[in-house]
């Protein structure tokens with residue numbers, strides 16, 4: 148079998164629990180988003196993402212209040228909007244820096260990432276969370292600063308996670324052939340897209356989820372079960 152040289156990992160449901168994202172990060176951003184936008188309305192980056200959100204919603208002219216309500220609705224719907232994710236990331240920064248939370252890591256993840264890195268594998272992240280949010284997530288993790296382990300980060304600016312072209316772009320960006328790359332995720336549609344681009348796949352089915360008798364992708368209960 149072709150050697151794996153690069154591992155690309157999803158975050159939510161793969162390295163970390165869905166509940167940390169949904170029950171800690173999303174409510175933190177939801178509570179602070181209206182005030183954050185009001186107080187940062189003259190910041191170029193905030194203006195850019197508010198404009199992108201309006202464009203995504205097909206709104207030609209909107210008041211700031213209407214955009215805020217739109218973004219709050221998208222948080223509730225867990226919409227994987229690049230604009231929303233960028234704004235959420237800016238808000239989460241304050242919470243990490245103030246020590247209000249640290250990113251959850253499943254217990255074996257940090258040691259396994261260190262081991263893979265020690266074996267010479269190159270590690271990357273591909274998540275719907277913005278690249279700045281991903282960097283904060285691994286920098287302020289429960290298992291310490293894991294950010295130095297990663298050679299690169301990709302978000303939906305590279306493309307949607309359920310489209311195979313996104314994985315081809317990641318392969319091009321890191322200069323690796325798809326068959327030497329392993330993509331880890333909890334979402335079958337993401338794994339299908341990665342496999343269609345020629346990547347190897349690993350399906351994380353964290354307990355209490357059961358591993359099916361004939362899984363559609365190689366399936367693992369945790370990172371220790373993966374042998375790249």
Ligand SMILES: CSCCC(=O)C(=O)COP(=O)(O)O
Nearest residue numbers: 157158159274275276280281
């Ligand atoms: C990077 S931190 C927050 C994660 C997030 O907002 C999200 O939508 C996670 O999606 P994933 O693609 O990692 O399942």
Ligand SMILES: [Mg+2]
Nearest residue numbers: 157159160333
């Ligand atoms: Mg996921």
